[in-house]
Amino acid sequence: MSLEETTKMKTVLKIQSEIRRVLADELRKREFIELSPVILSPITDPLNHPTSPATINCYGKNYSVTQSMIFHKQLALRTLDKFFVFSPNVRLEPEERKNTGRHLFEFTQLDLEVKDAKREDAMRLCEELLVSVIKSIHKNCTTELKQLGRKLTIPKQPFKQITYKEAYQKYGEDFEMILSKMCKEPIWLIDIPITAREFYDREDPANPGYLRDMDLIYPEGYGEALSGGEREYQYERIKQRILRKGQNLEQFKDYLELAKNDFPPSAGFGIGIERLTRYICGLQRVEEASLFPKIPGKVCI
C-alpha cells in the first residue's frame, strides 16, 4: 500500500471501530446479550442465491463454514430473549461478483434476534441503531469524515418504505439499484415474495405468497444494507416451506431435528459491517472497508 492508501485505510478502520462500539453499546443499553460467533456447524443458511458451499470434514462429519447464523439464532432463542453477535460469514460468491463493488466472499455482519418481536419492531430498532451510529460518527470522528471528504446526513425516522410489488412495477427488475441511486436517505423494501427468499422467512398469513420480511436499501447508490424479518418457527410450517421451495427435507435433517418442538416466534436482521462502513465513509468499493478484503475470484490474504 502507498502512504496515501495506508492513511486512508487507517481512517476507515477508526470509523469502523467506532461503528462497532456504538452498535454494541446501543444494543447493551436495550439489554441485549452479546454472543460468540459460530464458524463451523453441520447446519448453516442455505441462502437463496448461488454460492459454492465451503465444507470441512471434522472428526468424520461434514461441517459448513457459516453463511449466516440464522439457524443458530433460532436455537439461541430457547435460552435468551434478545442477543446480538458480530458474525463472520463466508459466502463463495460467483467470480463475476468481484466487479459489483458490493461483494466480499468473507465479511462480518451484526446479526441479532428478538423473541416475540414483529417485523416492525426490528425495523424501528434498526432505524434507531443507524441514527445513533451516524450521530456518534459526526461527534467522535469529525476529523476522519473531513479527511474522507464525506458529508453524511442524519436520516429522518421513520424511514420511508415501499413494497416489493410496487417497486417492481415502478422500476422493473433492477429496482434495488434504481431506488438506491434515487434516494437521499435509506429506504425499506417490504413484503418480498416467497419465491425470492429463503424458506425461513415467515409467510404473511394475511397476504399469502408474501413474507413478513424487509430489506434496507442505502441511498446514493450504495445498494442493499440488510435483510431481516419474522421467522417460520413452527415445525410443520418449516417443513411445508422447505418443500414448497422444491428443496428436500433430507438436506435439512439436522436442522429439522432441532426444530421438532418448534422455536419461539421471533424477528431480527443481519447488517453487513463492511457495507455499513462503505456507506458511512462514502467509499467507492466495499473492499476499501476491510484491511484484508476477500474479493471473489482473487487470491487474498
Place this chain on the structure above:
Amino acid sequence: MSLEETTKMKTVLKIQSEIRRVLADELRKREFIELSPVILSPITDPLNHPTSPATINCYGKNYSVTQSMIFHKQLALRTLDKFFVFSPNVRLEPEERKNTGRHLFEFTQLDLEVKDAKREDAMRLCEELLVSVIKSIHKNCTTELKQLGRKLTIPKQPFKQITYKEAYQKYGEDFEMILSKMCKEPIWLIDIPITAREFYDREDPANPGYLRDMDLIYPEGYGEALSGGEREYQYERIKQRILRKGQNLEQFKDYLELAKNDFPPSAGFGIGIERLTRYICGLQRVEEASLFPKIPGKVCI
C-alpha cells in the same frame, strides 16, 4: 437442556457478554482500534502442537481456517499501532482432548498487538485488563456470581512470575497444572525455550535458546489463560527460526513474501474468551462457557 441448565447457561452468557464489553471498553480507552476477524486465508498460525489443518478450496487456491491471527497481526502493524480483534479460531485438536475440560475445537480469543512494545508492556496491559474485568463483574454481575456460587478475588498487581526453567526444575513435566492448582492468583510463566514454541516468538538476544514470551496460568486448577510475547519481525531472523524448527521455507512462502521488508517490532497476546469465562464463573468444564460448544471428536451444532 433442562430448565436448570438453561438458567445456568443464561447466567454464564450474561457474564461473558459483560467480559467482552469490559475488554473492548478498556482497550478503546487506551486508543486501541477494533479490527474484524479473519476466517479464511492462505496463511495461518502453524501452531506448535498437533492439530489437523482445516482447509477449503476457494477459487482454485487452498485457504486455511484461522488457527490464530498472528501473521495478520504482524501485517496489520503496517497500518495501525495498536489494535484488538475478537478472533474465532478453529483448531482440530486430537480427539483425546475432549476429556481435558479445557479444549474446544472452535473458540474465540481476544487477540491484540502493540507496535514497539516489549513483553513487559504486554504483561502489564493484560494484568490491567483482567483486574478491570473482575472488578466490573463484581459490580455489575453480583446476582449472577451469587447464582453460580462463585467467590472471585481481585488479584494483586503485578502478578507473580516464574521462569520455565525454574518451574520445570521444581515441579517436573506437569508443572503447568501443578502451578495452576497451587496458586490462589494468576501467575506468569516466562522465558519459554524456543523448542517449546512456534518460530514467530522472539528469541531473547540476551538469553539465546529462550524466548521473550509468556503464558499466563489461572489459579485453582483452571490452567493456561493465554500466550503472548514479542515477535520475530526481521525477514532474515524469521527464515532462520523456521529452519531451526526443522520446518521448510516453502511451507511459509506466502507469509515470507509478505515479511520481505520486515515487520514493525511488536508484542501482544491472545486470551481465550471461553477459558476466561470458565475461570470467572468457576465452571467445571470449558464447554459450559459456550452456547454451541465444539467438543473434539463429538458431533456439535
